[in-house]
Amino acid sequence: MPSKTLQGAPKRAAAAKTTIADVARKAGVSKATVSRFLNHGDKLLSADIARRVEAAIASLRYTPSPMAQSLKRGKSGLIGLVVADVANPYSVAVLRGVETACREAGYLVILFNIGNDRAREQEAIAALTSYQVEGFILNTSGYLPGKARQSDHYGKPAVLVDRRHADMQEDFVSLDNASAMGTAVDHLIDAGYRELLFVTQPLSNVSSRIERETAFRHCIAGRSAKVGGASQEIGEDDIESLEQALRKLGKRASRRPAIITGNAVMTLRVAAAAARLGWTLGKDIGLIGFDDAEWAPLVGPGITTIAQPTDELGRMAARCLIERIGGFDLPPRQILLTGKLVARGSTMPE
Amino acid sequence: MPSKTLQGAPKRAAAAKTTIADVARKAGVSKATVSRFLNHGDKLLSADIARRVEAAIASLRYTPSPMAQSLKRGKSGLIGLVVADVANPYSVAVLRGVETACREAGYLVILFNIGNDRAREQEAIAALTSYQVEGFILNTSGYLPGKARQSDHYGKPAVLVDRRHADMQEDFVSLDNASAMGTAVDHLIDAGYRELLFVTQPLSNVSSRIERETAFRHCIAGRSAKVGGASQEIGEDDIESLEQALRKLGKRASRRPAIITGNAVMTLRVAAAAARLGWTLGKDIGLIGFDDAEWAPLVGPGITTIAQPTDELGRMAARCLIERIGGFDLPPRQILLTGKLVARGSTMPE
DNA sequence: TTGTATGCGTTATCAG
DNA sequence: CTGATAACGCATACAA
Numbered sequence: 001m002p003s004k005t006l007q008g009a010p011k012r013a014a015a016a017k018t019t020i021a022d023v024a025r026k027a028g029v030s031k032a033t034v035s036r037f038l039n040h041g042d043k044l045l046s047a048d049i050a051r052r053v054e055a056a057i058a059s060l061r062y063t064p065s066p067m068a069q070s071l072k073r074g075k076s077g078l079i080g081l082v083v084a085d086v087a088n089p090y091s092v093a094v095l096r097g098v099e100t101a102c103r104e105a106g107y108l109v110i111l112f113n114i115g116n117d118r119a120r121e122q123e124a125i126a127a128l129t130s131y132q133v134e135g136f137i138l139n140t141s142g143y144l145p146g147k148a149r150q151s152d153h154y155g156k157p158a159v160l161v162d163r164r165h166a167d168m169q170e171d172f173v174s175l176d177n178a179s180a181m182g183t184a185v186d187h188l189i190d191a192g193y194r195e196l197l198f199v200t201q202p203l204s205n206v207s208s209r210i211e212r213e214t215a216f217r218h219c220i221a222g223r224s225a226k227v228g229g230a231s232q233e234i235g236e237d238d239i240e241s242l243e244q245a246l247r248k249l250g251k252r253a254s255r256r257p258a259i260i261t262g263n264a265v266m267t268l269r270v271a272a273a274a275a276r277l278g279w280t281l282g283k284d285i286g287l288i289g290f291d292d293a294e295w296a297p298l299v300g301p302g303i304t305t306i307a308q309p310t311d312e313l314g315r316m317a318a319r320c321l322i323e324r325i326g327g328f329d330l331p332p333r334q335i336l337l338t339g340k341l342v343a344r345g346s347t348m349p350e
Numbered sequence: 351m352p353s354k355t356l357q358g359a360p361k362r363a364a365a366a367k368t369t370i371a372d373v374a375r376k377a378g379v380s381k382a383t384v385s386r387f388l389n390h391g392d393k394l395l396s397a398d399i400a401r402r403v404e405a406a407i408a409s410l411r412y413t414p415s416p417m418a419q420s421l422k423r424g425k426s427g428l429i430g431l432v433v434a435d436v437a438n439p440y441s442v443a444v445l446r447g448v449e450t451a452c453r454e455a456g457y458l459v460i461l462f463n464i465g466n467d468r469a470r471e472q473e474a475i476a477a478l479t480s481y482q483v484e485g486f487i488l489n490t491s492g493y494l495p496g497k498a499r500q501s502d503h504y505g506k507p508a509v510l511v512d513r514r515h516a517d518m519q520e521d522f523v524s525l526d527n528a529s530a531m532g533t534a535v536d537h538l539i540d541a542g543y544r545e546l547l548f549v550t551q552p553l554s555n556v557s558s559r560i561e562r563e564t565a566f567r568h569c570i571a572g573r574s575a576k577v578g579g580a581s582q583e584i585g586e587d588d589i590e591s592l593e594q595a596l597r598k599l600g601k602r603a604s605r606r607p608a609i610i611t612g613n614a615v616m617t618l619r620v621a622a623a624a625a626r627l628g629w630t631l632g633k634d635i636g637l638i639g640f641d642d643a644e645w646a647p648l649v650g651p652g653i654t655t656i657a658q659p660t661d662e663l664g665r666m667a668a669r670c671l672i673e674r675i676g677g678f679d680l681p682p683r684q685i686l687l688t689g690k691l692v693a694r695g696s697t698m699p700e
Numbered sequence: 701t702t703g704t705a706t707g708c709g710t711t712a713t714c715a716g
Numbered sequence: 717c718t719g720a721t722a723a724c725g726c727a728t729a730c731a732a
């Protein structure tokens with residue numbers, strides 16, 4: 001077999017892309033006319049010519065080259081999605097909604113994962129920009145290394161998901177963290193828990209974590225002194241201090257203890273720690289976590305969660321962005337979707 | 351505030367893209383010279399001119415337009431990733447490896463999710479092709495609706511992941527299913543299980559499922575009659591027949607029963623069914639599943655799994671594709687990575 | 701070694 | 717209404 005087997009396949013020689021010129025020739029008109037048909041339908045053309053062009057397009061199976069169009073009009077039909085960490089199930093769930101909504105609207109998604117490396121956020125935006133993406137969906141912390149705040153992403157619209165940026169001028173789509181936390185705390189108290197501990201990944205500059213932590217403190221402050229509350233950040237692989245925190249919490253025999261975890265990652269870690277301690281969820285300790293993962297019903301007696309409408313979040317973000325791309329020009333919006341309590345065995349009433 | 355606040359920001363007016371012409375002017379040379387510097391470094395230029403061009407590029411912060419380059423050379427620096435279902439954790443895990451490897455090699459990934467709708471596979475490839483992607487990574491079944499087999503993807507190289515296509519001419523990257531199944535069965539038998547049931551999502555035309563099922567049957571056939579084996583497909587939400595199968599399996603008191611699940615989705619379902627039946631994993635019934643999900647250690651006594659090197663699979667796929675793009679032209683390769691047994695409580699020896 | 705001219709596939713600006 | 721023609725930003729054959 002000679003080289004280039006795939007390329008030079010007999011059947012369909014690398015699809016020598018048919019261009020607008022081919023169509024024009026076939027229809028016996030000029031390229032400009034074909035272009036007009038493409039962009040304005042038959043609004044600018046005589047019925048007869050329009051039909052001829054249409055026929056030619058069909059028979060040649062012509063499709064415009066987004067690349068050329070992009071070069072010419074400075075638009076690309078591409079949307080840039082920058083996620084902090086594709087390893088995070090939340091990011092993925094959102095990604096899914098985004099991809100769906102974008103595709104339905106005729107956009108394609110270019111994915112850039114910065115792997116929690118904030119320094120790479122700018123790199124991502126720059127790279128995406130050079131591809132003429134028409135806008136950004138950002139699930140990043142928005143931290144800028146040296147420079148001062150640079151809110152505009154090369155003049156392209158952007159929508160933030162889950163994580164706010166400082167002084168943000170963009171639309172923002174997220175879970176209503178305050179309300180969700182209220183739901184969680186209410187639920188625990190209703191179930192008889194009185195000593196609450198909020199466990200979160202390091203707040204760093206991640207707004208959603210900060211919001212949840214703040215909301216938690218407010219919730220506790222708003223209660224009588226009969227309810228105790230504390231919160232703690234746990235680093236990546238700091239299982240030691242996690243177990244320590246649990247033990248400390250469990251000691252107060254006088255009040256029934258429970259934990260609220262800031263996301264699914266922490267939920268899993270806490271569940272593991274509890275297991276190592278030999279504690280039964282919902283009995284020795286209560287547990288409710290943000291994010292309703294598929295495994296939540298099966299860990300221990302089932303883990304109670306606050307389910308985020310992740311798919312909807314992604315779709316919303318895409319929809320907002322596409323509106324902006326379409327010229328929608330009003331002050332930044334904040335779209336907060338409410339979480340849903342899914343009660344399971346880990347928060348059994350006494 | 352007037353309209354277009356973002357666009358017309360005073361600081362940096364929508365980045366009126368600096369072009370190769372600007373650089374040429376600044377350096378006092380022709381556009382061609384700049385282009386040469388870009389593409390061949392100083393190999394074709396006198397040291398002096400090269401330096402001048404370099405300086406001009408730096409001072410103007412010039413970056414080439416991938417779009418224009420793409421139009422000119424028919425290459426884009428883009429790689430198309432078509433995924434059967436982004437909702438599937440496996441797809442995502444692979445996606446992650448792919449994105450990383452591609453980015454490291456200077457490629458960006460365009461994502462297209464066909465949501466298990468095989469009819470859309472062609473649509474995906476066509477859309478991606480129009481963006482001049484330089485190659486495809488496909489995690490799809492490769493089914494073509496009407497037409498006969500069309501192995502070439504518009505003349506672009508492709509790499510298949512996890513799912514083979516009929517008569518495939520592409521590189522293929524996947525878990526070594528036969529060997530992995532052997533490991534699983536051996537493990538179960540070592541642990542004293544004698545009545546085995548393989549539970550899988552519908553085989554449909556998904557090669558990995560078929561391979562696992564086949565391997566399972568071979569494993570059983572190769573054993574003495576003391577080991578019983580059967581396999582069963584379970585549809586999307588057919589929990590009823592799943593429970594029925596479990597009950598039937600459990601009845602044979604004479605032999606210790608165990609289940610092998612084809613992927614994480616089924617593992618979760620089986621675990622749920624067992625829980626509903628009040629069975630304890632590792633005691634009333636054994637369970638080992640393909641895919642080592644993060645939750646595996648925490649469900650019941652911990653679920654034994656065959657861990658796939660998903661990240662490596664994704665990286666491999668990307669690497670293979672990039673080699674092909676680079677002109678590597680040898681017969682299709684098959685790269686099978688071996689799974690790793692992670693023993694946990696669900697397959698406790700008697 | 702360097703510059704000139706042409707074209708990639710479209711769209712937009714002109715005339716006609 | 718329609719057709720030349722000139723860009724868009726870049727890479728290359730060709731000429732110098």
